[in-house]
Amino acid sequence: MALLTKKVVAEQEAAALARFRVAHPIAKHGKPFTDGELIKDCTIAAAEEMCPEKANLLENISLSANTVSRRVDHIAENILTLLSDKNRHLELFSPALDELTDVSDTAQELHFIRGIGKNYEVYDELGVHSIHGIAIGEDKVSLLSYQRP
Incomplete structure (x- = not known):
């Protein structure tokens, strides 16, 4: 059995x-x-x-x-968790945001982060996040909030 x-x-x-x-x-x-x-x-x-x-x-x-x-x-949640964990170890970083609307009228936020770690390793990360409903500036700022504690 x-x-x-x-x-x-x-x-x-x-x-x-x-x-x-x-x-x-x-x-x-x-x-x-x-x-x-x-x-x-x-x-x-x-x-x-x-x-x-x-x-x-x-x-x-x-x-x-x-x-x-x-x-x-x-899969997306896992990638964001890994990205967030890695970004906590960055000494300096520079984020960039862009937005587009797909065919289903959903806002897609694209965020790119380049950073430097303590040992001068350079990290580049790219992520996409869907925002359903009306996307306002506060939503865009909240996307970056996971980068640094």
Whole structure:
């Protein structure tokens, strides 16, 4: 019984990792989140030809638009956390902000930070943050607040 449980848990963890691995290139290439289902269908079709005994495992991977959206949000949160942690160690930094509005009328804030650490290492970081609703100056200032404590 314990062996079966370990196998199920391992399959669930692999499916969770697969959702992140698919969501990342979708976001990286700016593709619609609905492409997750297309990618799943294509992957299952290829698996049915190449390794039919494993094709049923791919059915357990949820790649709906909502799932891909949540995974992209998790990836973005992780990147912002890493960026924030790194920026706490900067001695000097210079931020730059720019804004554009995408086709869904959502404001996209682009922020670029260049800094110098204690050992004179130079860091360049680029991030994007969506602002839903009306974006005002206070919203833009709050984006930079995570840089230094």
